[in-house]
Amino acid sequence: MSWLISPNLALDELVAQRRAAGESIVHLGFGESRLPVFPGLVERLVAGADRNAYGPVAGDAAVRSAVAGYFARRGLPTDPEHVVVAPGSKALLLALQAAIPGDVLVPEPCWVTYAPQARLAGKRVFGVPIPAECGGVPDPDRLRETIRQARQQGYDPRLVVLTSPDNPTGTHAPPDVVKTLAMIAEEEDLILLSDEIYRDLVHDPAATPILSPAELARSRTVVITGLSKSLALGGWRIGAARFPDTAWGAQLRADVTGYASESWSTLAGPMQEVATYAFGEPPELLERLARDRGLHRAVARAMYDIVIHGGAECRPPTGGFYVYPDFEPLRETLAGKSVVGGESLQRHLLENCGVAVLAGVHFGDDARALRFRAATSMLYGATRAEQQAALDAPDPLAVGHVRAALDAVEAGFAELAGLSPCHPPPRSPALTGTPH
Ligand SMILES: Cc1ncc(COP(=O)(O)O)c(C=O)c1O
Known part of the structure; x- marks a missing residue:
């Protein structure tokens, strides 16, 4: 069996190569929060540098206690014994897929990694379209229907992956949708795997509150989180899982810990030091x-305005740093440019407009759909100084390099709509160079 590199990582490498060769590309193709590390986190990393023992597989008592407190503050009382920390939530998601029996239901579209991980774990994957109002969750009626059909065909759909807010649509499910899904989980005896890695990036929690399915389907929901997105620590690889307080939850945690002991052993000691501080949520970090x-909200909103102005339909972003436009209204115009689906749309934008996006097909969406994900967090700047300027600015949209990138994207989408030419891609020193 051969494995392909994940499409988002592959695109990131391609963009880096082409930029190194001198091309000017606005990179919206990679789901990374491109911001400087908060100095307090660096201090903890340095302080933890002498932690060179392996330590317990699930993480030491201090870090598990900090994670338990983090969940408790979100309406999920948690015993440190029900927590496991790991090098990234990706590792935990794979261990969970391997440990939980049965087949998998994922929202369509969803984050690029869930389905390949399920296949790695020997599972059959069933995609269920998302509702009109949000991404990250299966449409409840379509979920029931998919389960019925899968069972008829002899499959055993048991695990549902939910993401809130999600990647790729940058939206989160309203509480009534989560309630319906929790009810279906009880009725159909499903396990919910709730990926809440973007939870702390809900743009306006007062206006659009978030509800974890673990508050409702307590005994059948495993929650995953991590620091890659909220604290821009993707490369530090810190993730955590919260298991239900039941005998089954304890068994699942033991299975995941056993898996961890044979693969990553434990979260690196210095990272446990960082995680203890971060999950403790001191005021300066909050x-x-x-x-x-605020920065994510402003730039995601600006991108939303651009795609709508460019003729696309799009769910307004409510969390994280993504927008997921649908250029279906321009299908005829685009066909004239040989753009007939996600892949050709992605290629056209890169080749003709210097804009890198990731086509919806990579998220499990229909190959014909004229949809892609734009990761707006890539626009904060190529250097630490630029990123800090975007973060510090009262109006990030007025910061030169952010404005230039947004303008270049707007010109690209105008070309799609046939409103203006876009050859060759705009050149601007702020938009070139290998990002840091
Ligand atoms: C929805 C979702 N879950 C999990 C991850 C992986 O995060 P980590 O860096 O903790 O492995 C990502 C990263 O892109 C993501 O978008």
């Missing part, structure tokens, strides 16, 4: 998180 959230 203040920084609030500023990050």
Whole structure:
């Protein structure tokens, strides 16, 4: 069997190569929060540098206690014994897929990794279209129907992956949708795997509150989180899982810990030091998180306005740093440019407009759909100084390099709509160079 590199990582490498060769590309193709590390986190990393023992597989008592407190503050009382930390939530998701029996139901579209991980774990994957109002969750009626059909064909759909807010649509499910899904989980005896890695990046929690399915389907929901997105620590690889307080939850946790002991052993000691501090949520870190959230909201909103102006349909973003436009209204115009689906749309934007996006087909969406994900967090800047300027600005949209990138994207989408030419891609020093 051969494995392909994940499409988002492959695109990131391609963009880096082409930029190194001198091309000017606005990179919206990679789901990374491109912001500087908060200094307090660096201090903890340095302080933890002498932690060179392996330590317990699930993480030491201090870090598990910090994670338990984090969940408790979100309406999910948690015993540290029900927590496992790991090098990234990706590792935990794979271990869970391997440990939980049965087949998998995923929203369509969803994050690129769920389905390949399920296949790695020997499972059959069933995609269920998302509802009109949000991404990250299966449409409840379509979920019931998919389960019925899968069972008729002899499959055993048991695990549902939910993401809130989600990647790729940058939206989160309203509480009534989560309630319906929790009810279906009880009726159909499903396990919910709730990926809440973007939870702290809901743009306006007062206006659009978030509800974890673990508050409702307590005994059958496993929650995953991590620091890659909220604190821009993707490369530090810190993830955590919360298991239900039941005998089954304890068994699942033991299975995941056993898997961990044979693969990654434990989260690196210095990272446990960082995670203890971060999940403790000191005020200075919350203040920084609030500023990050404001930046994500402003730039995602600006991108939403651009795609709508460019003739696309799109769910308004409510969390994280993505928008997921649908250029179906331009199908005829695009056919004239040989753009007939997600892949050709992605290629056209890169080749003709210097804009890198990831086609919906990579998220399990219909290959013919004229949809893609734009990761807006890539626009904050190519250097630490640029990123800090975007973060510090009262109006990030007025910061030169952010404005230039948004303008270049707007010109690209105008070309799609046939409103203006876009050859060759715009050149701007702020948009070139290998990102840091
Ligand atoms: C929905 C979702 N879950 C999990 C991850 C992986 O995060 P980590 O860096 O913790 O492995 C990502 C990263 O892109 C993501 O978008």
